[in-house]
Amino acid sequence: GAGVSQSPSNKVTEKGKDVELRCDPISGHTALYWYRQSLGQGLEFLIYFQGNSAPDKSGLPSDRFSAERTGGSVSTLTIQRTQQEDSAVYLCASSLVEVAFFGQGTRLTVV
Amino acid sequence: GNSVTQMEGPVTLSEEAFLTINCTYTATGYPSLFWYVQYPGEGLQLLLKATKADDKGSNKGFEATYRKETTSFHLEKGSVQVSDSAVYFCALSGQKGYSTLTFGKGTMLLVSP
Numbered sequence: 001g002a003g004v005s006q007s008p009s010n011k012v013t014e015k016g017k018d019v020e021l022r023c024d025p026i027s028g029h030t031a032l033y034w035y036r037q038s039l040g041q042g043l044e045f046l047i048y049f050q051g052n053s054a055p056d057k058s059g060l061p062s063d064r065f066s067a068e069r070t071g072g073s074v075s076t077l078t079i080q081r082t083q084q085e086d087s088a089v090y091l092c093a094s095s096l097v098e099v100a101f102f103g104q105g106t107r108l109t110v111v
Numbered sequence: 112g113n114s115v116t117q118m119e120g121p122v123t124l125s126e127e128a129f130l131t132i133n134c135t136y137t138a139t140g141y142p143s144l145f146w147y148v149q150y151p152g153e154g155l156q157l158l159l160k161a162t163k164a165d166d167k168g169s170n171k172g173f174e175a176t177y178r179k180e181t182t183s184f185h186l187e188k189g190s191v192q193v194s195d196s197a198v199y200f201c202a203l204s205g206q207k208g209y210s211t212l213t214f215g216k217g218t219m220l221l222v223s224p
Contacts (some may be wrong), residue, residue, distance in 0.1 A: 033211065098204050100145050
């Protein structure tokens with residue numbers, strides 16, 4: 001596609017359930033980022049993939065969060081045993097050199 | 112580590128007023144600097160960028176100059192429009208394309224007719 005695609009656009013889940021969020025980056029982009037946007041918290045870095053290098057996971061808030069990127073393309077962010085504080089908009093971005101292009105995000109609500 | 116500090120909002124202006132949104136940064140090396148904008152109900156999109164000291168990024172009437180001596184990248188526009196109402200994020204990238212992007216907390220701009 002022409003841009004970064006994220007799915008689902010909205011997700012409501014019960015506390016304690018696992019969720020998977022998907023990101024399709026722009027074709028050919030080697031870098032992929034996940035961020036979390038919470039009200040009043042700005043953009044919080046979660047994880048960064050660059051080519052075949054080991055991902056930078058330094059922003060993951062707990063071991064309930066994990067992400068993978070298969071074949072250097074599609075990425076999945078998984079949150080296990082969701083908590084109410086996980087409610088946020090999860091943004092994915094990809095880049096080739098330095099300008100990051102963002103998807104529309106997945107709004108996650110944990111009830 | 113890298114960090115970005117933006118002025119807190121909301122910034123409330125009347126149409127045709129002059130806009131400044133302050134942004135300062137802390138970084139090692141020579142970062143590239145960016146302003147991203149998020150219009151209501153839309154995703155983040157790049158507004159402008161500057162890759163080295165004294166560069167001026169510009170787009171849609173907005174400008175920002177990379178000031179290494181003051182570690183700043185303030186966003187300016189001479190005459191704002193209602194359609195400029197959005198949240199503006201200042202960001203930096205470390206080594207070109209090979210590091211995470213660090214964002215400020217965002218500044219909401221509200222422009223009234």
